[in-house]
Amino acid sequence: xxxxxxxxxxxxxxxxxxxxxxxxxxxxxxxxxxxxxxxxxxxxxxxxxxxxxxxxxxxxxxxxxxxxxxxxxxxxxxxxxxxxxxxxxxxxxxxxxxxxxxxxxxxxxxxxxxxxxxxxxxxxxxxxxxxxxxxxxxxxxxxxxxxxxxxxxxxxxxxxxxxxxxxxxxxxxxxxxxxxxxxxxxxxxxxxxxxxxxxxxxxxxxxxxxxxxxxxxxxxxxxxxxxxxxxxxxxxxxxxxxxxxxxxxxxxxxxxxxxxxxxxxxxxxxxxxxxxxxxxxxxxxxxxxxxxxxxxxxxxxxxxxxxxxxxxxxxxxxxxxxxxxxx
Numbered sequence: 001x002x003x004x005x006x007x008x009x010x011x012x013x014x015x016x017x018x019x020x021x022x023x024x025x026x027x028x029x030x031x032x033x034x035x036x037x038x039x040x041x042x043x044x045x046x047x048x049x050x051x052x053x054x055x056x057x058x059x060x061x062x063x064x065x066x067x068x069x070x071x072x073x074x075x076x077x078x079x080x081x082x083x084x085x086x087x088x089x090x091x092x093x094x095x096x097x098x099x100x101x102x103x104x105x106x107x108x109x110x111x112x113x114x115x116x117x118x119x120x121x122x123x124x125x126x127x128x129x130x131x132x133x134x135x136x137x138x139x140x141x142x143x144x145x146x147x148x149x150x151x152x153x154x155x156x157x158x159x160x161x162x163x164x165x166x167x168x169x170x171x172x173x174x175x176x177x178x179x180x181x182x183x184x185x186x187x188x189x190x191x192x193x194x195x196x197x198x199x200x201x202x203x204x205x206x207x208x209x210x211x212x213x214x215x216x217x218x219x220x221x222x223x224x225x226x227x228x229x230x231x232x233x234x235x236x237x238x239x240x241x242x243x244x245x246x247x248x249x250x251x252x253x254x255x256x257x258x259x260x261x262x263x264x265x266x267x268x269x270x271x272x273x274x275x276x277x278x279x280x281x282x283x284x285x286x287x288x289x290x291x292x293x294x295x296x297x298x299x300x301x302x303x304x305x306x307x308x309x310x311x312x313x314x315x316x317x318x319x320x321x322x323x324x325x326x327x
Contacts, residue, residue: 113184172204
């Protein structure tokens with residue numbers, strides 16, 4: 001009798017275990033397939049304006065939300081509107097050769113990033129001849145436009161605003177470089193890839209796309225992470241000088257000599273209100289930028305050190321003068 005009871009118990013446990021395994025397998029496969037398909041375009045988005053899951057769109061759906069690519073924001077970038085009334089920016093990646101597996105891996109990596117100073121990826125489109133990324137829409141456009149195309153706004157900004165923008169960019173890079181589960185180099189950091197929201201918070205865009213677009217390829221003597229730090233240094237010089245037309249090495253040399261000779265005020269953007277210019281703070285930022293642009297990558301600060309200097313937690317001396325920069 002005892003043997004029969006034990007046999008029944010063992011049989012029941014086996015069946016229960018098999019049911020649990022089958023349930024887990026079906027659930028896992030359904031979740032994976034849902035990600036591959038993406039969320040339904042209209043149904044869930046229309047019901048919940050705060051819906052935040054990654055969505056996969058067909059080209060026809062992208063045409064619908066962008067009104068057939070009728071609102072151009074920049075080259076290969078278009079404004080659209082999701083059914084939940086959320087504005088988005090659609091980036092057309094052009095004619096790139098990438099497998100669906102590799103593209104989905106990239107989307108999964110970028111979609112898992114969440115930081116106050118990064119533009120969020122909301123969705124994507126993958127078809128054999130069409131690859132697009134759908135980002136949140138950032139109201140005030142690029143840092144490039146704000147610095148150089150809106151002088152009426154520049155006349156009202158101040159040192160603290162530009163410093164906060166600089167800190168935001170550095171924090172975004174620190175997150176990508178050292179805080180993400182998988183390190184993500186930006187690969188193509190520049191003024192045009194920094195956006196400003198309605199509160200003038202910096203939002204770094206187009207990060208992690210270098211492998212697809214083959215942009216910002218680093219030289220053999222530096223890694224992409226080191227190149228990011230170099231480009232951040234250049235951006236700092238451009239932000240505080242208001243100069244983007246000068247070549248990298250010439251802008252660096254001008255900043256170095258003005259800073260070393262005590263004539264930094266001749267380097268600072270004249271649109272900065274004179275009563276708000278804090279030369280001591282600006283000198284700290286310029287010195288940091290010069291370190292970031294050192295020709296020897298190993299001499300450049302880490303992104304963590306960059307953030308600390310910008311936040312005022314670390315001081316910085318003048319770097320040594322050098323003859324050649326990596327262009």
